[in-house]
Amino acid sequence: MGLHSGSLPDFPWDTLTPFADAARAFPGGIVDLSVGTPVDPTPAVVRDALTHAADSPGYPTTHGTPALREAVVDWFARRRGVRGLDPVAVLPTVGSKELVAFLPSLLGLGAGDVVLHPAAAYPTYDVGARLAGATPEPTDHPAARAGDHDVRLVWLNSPGNPDGGVLGVEELRAVVDAARSSDRPAVVASDECYAELAWDEPWASSGVPSILDPRVTGGDLTGLLAVYSLSKQSNLAGYRAAFVAGDPVLVARLLEVRKHAGMIVPGPVQAAMTAALSDDEHVAAQRVVYGRRRGLLRDAFESAGYAVDRSHAGLYLWVRPESGGQDSWATVADLAGLGILVAPGAFYGDAEHVRVALTASDDRIAEAAARLSGA
Numbered sequence: 173m174g175l176h177s178g179s180l181p182d183f184p185w186d187t188l189t190p191f192a193d194a195a196r197a198f199p200g201g202i203v204d205l206s207v208g209t210p211v212d213p214t215p216a217v218v219r220d221a222l223t224h225a226a227d228s229p230g231y232p233t234t235h236g237t238p239a240l241r242e243a244v245v246d247w248f249a250r251r252r253g254v255r256g257l258d259p260v261a262v263l264p265t266v267g268s269k270e271l272v273a274f275l276p277s278l279l280g281l282g283a284g285d286v287v288l289h290p291a292a293a294y295p296t297y298d299v300g301a302r303l304a305g306a307t308p309e310p311t312d313h314p315a316a317r318a319g320d321h322d323v324r325l326v327w328l329n330s331p332g333n334p335d336g337g338v339l340g341v342e343e344l345r346a347v348v349d350a351a352r353s354s355d356r357p358a359v360v361a362s363d364e365c366y367a368e369l370a371w372d373e374p375w376a377s378s379g380v381p382s383i384l385d386p387r388v389t390g391g392d393l394t395g396l397l398a399v400y401s402l403s404k405q406s407n408l409a410g411y412r413a414a415f416v417a418g419d420p421v422l423v424a425r426l427l428e429v430r431k432h433a434g435m436i437v438p439g440p441v442q443a444a445m446t447a448a449l450s451d452d453e454h455v456a457a458q459r460v461v462y463g464r465r466r467g468l469l470r471d472a473f474e475s476a477g478y479a480v481d482r483s484h485a486g487l488y489l490w491v492r493p494e495s496g497g498q499d500s501w502a503t504v505a506d507l508a509g510l511g512i513l514v515a516p517g518a519f520y521g522d523a524e525h526v527r528v529a530l531t532a533s534d535d536r537i538a539e540a541a542a543r544l545s546g547a
Contacts, residue, residue, distance in 0.1 A: 184519045191508040198511025203540040206513045208487045208529045210407040215454035221447035225440040232439035236264040243449040254384045261420035264437040267412035268401040272296045276304035285324040292522045297327045318350035331366040331485035334520045334527040344388045365401035366486035406448040465530045465537045472541035489528040510543045
């Protein structure tokens, strides 16, 4: 792997600085809706578990405690319709971003291997392929390409960041079937960290389907991985608390490399994760908070002449001027003129939309809505 800085794209957030400065100059200051970082308190049930596990002098286990892996299995059965998952096939990770960045390398991908990822996507899918020396390829139609000989990894992201799109059972199954049709079946990895934040039907009632759903897998987890983070559902971004689960053979390979590399979730964080996954009440309460903020912002944007596309689930609104045709950076500038900072779709491979995060306090969300209404 010939890694050097020239092989990676520039870190995009640095280019937002002048727009942030303009937003700060607005009377009443900036409303920063550019980054999806939680601002609400970490739930007491989680903090208590962390505190009780604070005396942690020994090395934690890379594979995760049996209690944590059982909690993941129970959560999949209870919340995602995935029953009978083997605790052996669960592995905690130091947040989900590191796994996204290093999965191609951990799987041994390199030159000549293709990594498919969504066309409008979190940049780390692209970066992870480049780190391994593989070729990233954005696509809106992964099932059409997943069975090709050069494709070694297919990243799905449902609910999607940045656009809040959701893949149904049939769409997921089509990708899995295509990947398995190859003489060299590709791994299909699904980043599902917004799954508990569904807003529109049918997902709000029936839930967002997982890549591990038996309706998708046909009862066979071979070649499939689900990635999940507690950052969004439980306000644990600062804990770096996530996990991967699925094909036990693949998970065993990842575990072996991670043991050698010392990629271990701290023991107290494992205890906190166990508590978070075992408590649905705080997740439901946080969902109400985000739902209220989402409704206020969506109404304000639409009343100000913007269209909200997709955005069926997750922590963002995917927004563009209703008239269409305006570059995303121009929309960033327009909103910065109201003291509202958002992320341009250009960061994610889309020239027209901007991404608006729901992760600001109630009073700042209300302030943004008032400024949009006034405009």
